[in-house]
Amino acid sequence: MSERTSEPSKTTLRPYVLGYIWSIYLTITVYLLVTSDRFDSYIVVPIVIALAAVQFVVQLVYFLHLGQETRPRWRLYAVLFMIIVVSILVFGSLWIMSNLNYRMTPQQINTYMQSQDGL
Amino acid sequence: MSQHVATVKEPRLNLAPEASSKVTFGFWIYIMTDCVLFASLFATYAVLHNNTFGGPAGAQLFNMPNVLAETLILLTSSFTTGLGMLAAQQRHLRKVIAWFGVTFVLGASFLTIELSEFSKLVASGNSWQRSGFLSSFFTLVGTHGLHITVGLLWMAILIAKIAATGLTKANVRRLTLLSLFWHFLDIVWIFIFTMVYMLGAI
Numbered sequence: 001m002s003e004r005t006s007e008p009s010k011t012t013l014r015p016y017v018l019g020y021i022w023s024i025y026l027t028i029t030v031y032l033l034v035t036s037d038r039f040d041s042y043i044v045v046p047i048v049i050a051l052a053a054v055q056f057v058v059q060l061v062y063f064l065h066l067g068q069e070t071r072p073r074w075r076l077y078a079v080l081f082m083i084i085v086v087s088i089l090v091f092g093s094l095w096i097m098s099n100l101n102y103r104m105t106p107q108q109i110n111t112y113m114q115s116q117d118g119l
Numbered sequence: 120m121s122q123h124v125a126t127v128k129e130p131r132l133n134l135a136p137e138a139s140s141k142v143t144f145g146f147w148i149y150i151m152t153d154c155v156l157f158a159s160l161f162a163t164y165a166v167l168h169n170n171t172f173g174g175p176a177g178a179q180l181f182n183m184p185n186v187l188a189e190t191l192i193l194l195t196s197s198f199t200t201g202l203g204m205l206a207a208q209q210r211h212l213r214k215v216i217a218w219f220g221v222t223f224v225l226g227a228s229f230l231t232i233e234l235s236e237f238s239k240l241v242a243s244g245n246s247w248q249r250s251g252f253l254s255s256f257f258t259l260v261g262t263h264g265l266h267i268t269v270g271l272l273w274m275a276i277l278i279a280k281i282a283a284t285g286l287t288k289a290n291v292r293r294l295t296l297l298s299l300f301w302h303f304l305d306i307v308w309i310f311i312f313t314m315v316y317m318l319g320a321i
């Protein structure tokens with residue numbers, strides 16, 4: 001790698017290599033956990049979700065250089081706000097739909113849909 | 120080592136560094152809103168993924184080695200984008216074109232595997248019309264594939280532009296935005312890989 005730079009370079013090779021190795025390691029771990037039927041799904045599901053969260057953070061830090069910007073850290077705040085909105089959207093949808101599922105039988109849903117047909 | 124330092128003058132869009140960082144931040148905000156789009160598709164998939172309407176579930180449909188190959192290809196392309204950005208910071212024209220060329224080839228192979236999987240599903244009668252599960256599956260994964268297609272188109276145009284006009288400040292800024300977009304698509308794919316393919320196969 002040439003060290004001659006026309007402007008002070010902010011990033012180096014190191015974070016990309018680290019991010020790449022970590023991501024491959026996590027991906028293959030998840031893949032082997034899922035494809036080898038050695039473990040119960042009670043154990044595998046939380047581990048797989050946790051490893052996805054770890055890889056999300058790994059890529060944000062090493063590939064998108066989050067947390068290395070100068071203050072004020074608007075990018076970080078934008079990411080945190082996005083995570084809040086996304087959590088409300090996803091968990092809210094699941095909550096509402098599972099509640100609806102619990103309260104309505106298939107017959108009720110059919111009757112409701114037929115009564116709304118004219119609209 | 121011969122350095123291919125850009126000598127082309129910058130006629131337009133010659134923004135000051137802070138204005139350029141504002142452009143990058145604006146693009147970052149766009150990416151965050153795209154995350155919300157993907158979140159709504161993930162929520163739809165999470166709600167509908169058991170509604171197979173008597174048809175096949177994910178575990179019977181997904182080809183796991185292909186999914187792993189797609190994931191590793193996209194991951195590698197995210198890495199080569201980073202190498203391309205390092206070369207851009209060093210104003211090394213040939214390396215930039217080479218690394219983004221490699222990224223383009225990797226992205227195109229990802230898309231090829233994905234589209235061949237899609238066509239196999241449709242040919243075996245498991246298209247988006249089969250069930251609620253498959254509708255939401257094709258919408259979620261297809262939207263990601265559409266983003267990849269747009270990214271590839273953008274990359275091809277930008278590589279041609281850089282080959283023609285050199286590594287001007289404006290072109291380096293465009294590369295920065297493209298690399299943000301590409302890393303973001305890789306992050307979205309982690310969640311598709313985990314939520315759709317891995318948890319779907321358990």
